[in-house]
Every structure is written in structure tokens, then in C-alpha cells.
Amino acid sequence: MAKTKLTPDVLALVAQRFRALAEPARLQILQSMRRHEMTVTDLVGQTGLGQANVSKHLQLLHAQGFVTRRKDGLFTYYALADQSVFALCDIMCSQLDSNARARRRVLAS
């Protein structure tokens, strides 16, 4: 395990990466790419977001290294850089679960 020191600089970078995932639209895009790579128009169709919007979100995700780009003719294919995004989401979801359960427990008292 690469135990990077958590200096303020590193903290800023980590925060930046968290922010990239702090947007429902981007999570939706990432989820749409879970199985295969996709073009921008594919993603526009699947998510219902605007073209410029999707493109901008993809720029950001690519800049942060969450997705890879591959150009072929007119199309640009985007794919997940790695699967760890879903590991992150899983942790978040299980926290959501336990929070909801705790909240219910409080209400029951």
C-alpha cells in the first residue's frame, strides 16, 4: 500500500478527485460506461443530458484520469480507466445504508 503522506498539497488533490465524483451527472455517465466504451452521442442518448454538458463532464473526468479517450474517425470513444470508481461507490452506498438504518433506529426510540 503506497502510504502517501497527507500533506496539504496531497489533500487538495484528493479533494479535487472527490469533487469529480460529486456530481450526479458524472456518476450517471460513469455508470453508463460500466460495460463497454461509449461515444459522446451514445452517452447523450443514454443519460438525457445535453451534448455540450456531457462533453464538458467527460473532459473533467479525463483530466482526472477516471476515463480514457480513443478517437476513431468522427467518433470519440470513452471508457473507464479502471474499476475502482465502483469500489468507492460501494463504500458510499454501504455508509448510506448504515446511516439510514441508524436514522430509523433513532426514530423508533
Next chain:
Amino acid sequence: MAKTKLTPDVLALVAQRFRALAEPARLQILQSMRRHEMTVTDLVGQTGLGQANVSKHLQLLHAQGFVTRRKDGLFTYYALADQSVFALCDIMCSQLDSNARARRRVLAS
């Protein structure tokens, strides 16, 4: 593994949780609490942030269930709700690592 369905609603909640961690100040606060619970003034001293600022960040972290609150006389003690925050940060850091390495590889070509 609690495989929650990733409906748009859930996605919004997950995004909200990511946003809570998308701020260097909050990561700094969480890191300061890694070992023991702390009062607000402790955290102000340790982080160098303003009092009102710290208090507001703590409200948010508490609302999202990342920290617990315990009042004792004049003081309010905050503590980590669980350690999974650091699991999240670890994943992010290792991604940072591999990104940096990939970038270096590109530069070397």
C-alpha cells in the same frame, strides 16, 4: 455486499456524500480526528481555520454521518463515525499514484 440499485435518487445521495469530502478543509478536519475525538477549538487550533468555518464544516460532516457529536458542558466533542473515510482516501491516493506514473511514462516517450 449491499448491492443497492443505482437509481438517479441514489446517485444524487452518493454524489452528495462525495461532495462532503471534496473540500481540503474538511479532509483536514477528518484527518485531525483520526486518533481521538476533538473539540471545535482543538480543531481550530490544529487546522488554522476560522471558528465559524470549522463549525460549519462539522455541521455538514455530521449531517452526512461522517462524524458523531457529544456535548459535555461547554464543549462539543466530535469524533469519526467510522474509519471508512480513510479507505476512500487510500483508493484516491493510489489512483493519484498511478496517474502520476502514467503521466511520467507519457512524458518519457
Next chain:
DNA sequence: GCACTCGACAACGGTATCGTAATCTAGTTA
């Protein structure tokens, strides 16, 4: 009671970010 401290809260200015509309570039096809 009075002064003091801790922490929460409201208001405010500055900045960042979202989504959209319009434009531009590059590649394809007729």
C-alpha cells in the same frame, strides 16, 4: 448577578460550477 468562553447561526461578498445556446473544427460522404 456579571463576566467569560465555547460553539452555533445568519448575513454577506467573492468565487466556482452547473447547464444551455451558439459557434467552430475535423472528419466523412455525396
Next chain:
DNA sequence: TAACTAGATTACGATACCGTTGTCGAGTGC
């Protein structure tokens, strides 16, 4: 070459969020 398409880019208005200042309530000690 002209028309078309995919996608990137820019400009803009709306909104959200950060950090600070000032204030208030609660608890403590003289």
C-alpha cells in the same frame, strides 16, 4: 467542393458553496 455529423469550445446566466464578520444562547466561575 459542398453538405453533413460528432464533438470540443466559448460565453453567459443561475445557482451553490466557501470563508469571514458579527451576534446570540448556553454553560461556567467569580
